[in-house]
Amino acid sequence: xxxxxxxxxxxxxxxxxxVKIECxxxxxQATTMFWYRQFPKQSLMLMATSNEGSKATYEQGVEKDKxxxxxxxxxxxxxxxxxxxxxxSSFYICSARGSFGSNTGELFFGEGSRLTVL
Amino acid sequence: GENVEQHPSTLSVQEGDSAVIKCTYSDSASNYFPWYxxxxxxxxxxxxxxxxxxxxxxxxxxxxxxxxTAKHFSLHxxxxxxxxxxxxxxxxxxxxxxxxxxGTGTRLLVSP
Numbered sequence: 001x002x003x004x005x006x007x008x009x010x011x012x013x014x015x016x017x018x019v020k021i022e023c024x025x026x027x028x029q030a031t032t033m034f035w036y037r038q039f040p041k042q043s044l045m046l047m048a049t050s051n052e053g054s055k056a057t058y059e060q061g062v063e064k065d066k067x068x069x070x071x072x073x074x075x076x077x078x079x080x081x082x083x084x085x086x087x088x089s090s091f092y093i094c095s096a097r098g099s100f101g102s103n104t105g106e107l108f109f110g111e112g113s114r115l116t117v118l
Numbered sequence: 119g120e121n122v123e124q125h126p127s128t129l130s131v132q133e134g135d136s137a138v139i140k141c142t143y144s145d146s147a148s149n150y151f152p153w154y155x156x157x158x159x160x161x162x163x164x165x166x167x168x169x170x171x172x173x174x175x176x177x178x179x180x181x182x183x184x185x186x187t188a189k190h191f192s193l194h195x196x197x198x199x200x201x202x203x204x205x206x207x208x209x210x211x212x213x214x215x216x217x218x219x220x221g222t223g224t225r226l227l228v229s230p
Contacts, residue, residue, distance in 0.1 A: 034217060043207060044162070044220045093161060095218075106152070107218060109161040 002028045004096050006110030013084055014118055020080045021113045023094030029074035030096035034107065035067075038091040050077045084117040091115075120145040122210050124221030132229055137198050139224045141208035142190040148210040151184060151191045152218070156205045165206075166193070198228045 003026040013019050023033055031052050036044040048069050049057045056069035066088075068080040077096075081088055091114050095107040121144040131137050143151075149170035154162035168175045168182045168191065175182050179198075184191040195202055208221040 041225075043222045046217055046219070049217055106164055106167065109163075111161050112159075114159075 002026075002096070002108045004030075004094065004108045004110040006094055006113055008113055009111055010114040010116075012116045012118065015085050016083055018080055018082045019084055019115060020078055021092055021094075021115075023077045023079070023096070023110050025075045025096045025108075028096075030077070031074065032097045033071060033077040034095045034097075035069060035077075035079050036093045036095065038093060038112075040091075044093065047079075081115065084115070086117045089115055089117045120148055120210055120212065120219040122208060122219050122221040124208050124224060126224060127222065128225045128227070130227045130229065131198050133198060133200060135198055135228075137193075137195045137202070137226055137228075139193045139206055139208070139226075140190060141192070141210075141221050142188075143210040143219075144189070145210070145212065146186075146189065147212050150211040151182070152209050152211075153180075153182060153193050154207045154209065154220075156207065156223075158204075162207060195226075198226075200228050200230050202226060203228045 005024045005026055007022045033050040035047045037047050038044050046059050047062045050069045050071040052071045052074050058064045066082055071077040091112050093112040094110040097107055124141045152167035153165050155165045156162040166177050166180050166182050168184050179196045181194040206224045209218040211218045
């Protein structure tokens with residue numbers, strides 16, 4: 001299957017700093033990427049849909065100025081958590097849907113990034 | 119928007135037993151229903167999926183059934199093994215394979 005790589009896998013930062021998480025599709029072009037957030041023992045909550053070359057679409061309740069998403073190429077989307085606070089501590093996972101083959105609809109997930117804000 | 123409910127939240131079975139997880143969805147336009155398995159601290163892995171033009175799909179010990187009229191779908195795992203222990207998520211997606219909306223998850227524990 002297709003490979004999605006996410007970096008960093010974990011990060012610890014001080015309150016008030018910004019953190020950037022990268023999501024790359026390694027062997028296919030991802031026209032659309034999705035960013036999810038997962039709190040411990042909870043489900044994956046969609047934060048935003050990232051489309052290459054256009055603005056991301058944010059889900060209701062997600063602050064676009066706090067969670068900056070950039071999808072500058074067909075293989076890279078980034079999520080920047082600006083002015084992070086302890087309540088932003090979570091597991092952030094990206095996923096990608098490619099534009100290859102017959103488009104089965106399957107999403108390929110990155111490894112996830114665990115953010116801890118002190 | 120779409121809302122997906124999943125139950126039970128936890129399920130404990132003995133090795134060799136069957137396990138069934140059920141999900142309901144709200145949007146009749148949804149037509150793609152995948153199931154993911156997530157081990158602790160790892161990414162979700164697709165284990166099986168079904169589209170609305172199919173009522174049942176099977177892959178070895180795993181099967182999924184879909185009832186479009188009732189808007190519910192289920193995951194069936196037979197002959198469970200300890201390595202099946204994980205959190206399972208159902209999801210639903212609308213036509214054009216847009217965003218997936220996930221269920222709340224089921225923690226499956228298979229005891230030897």
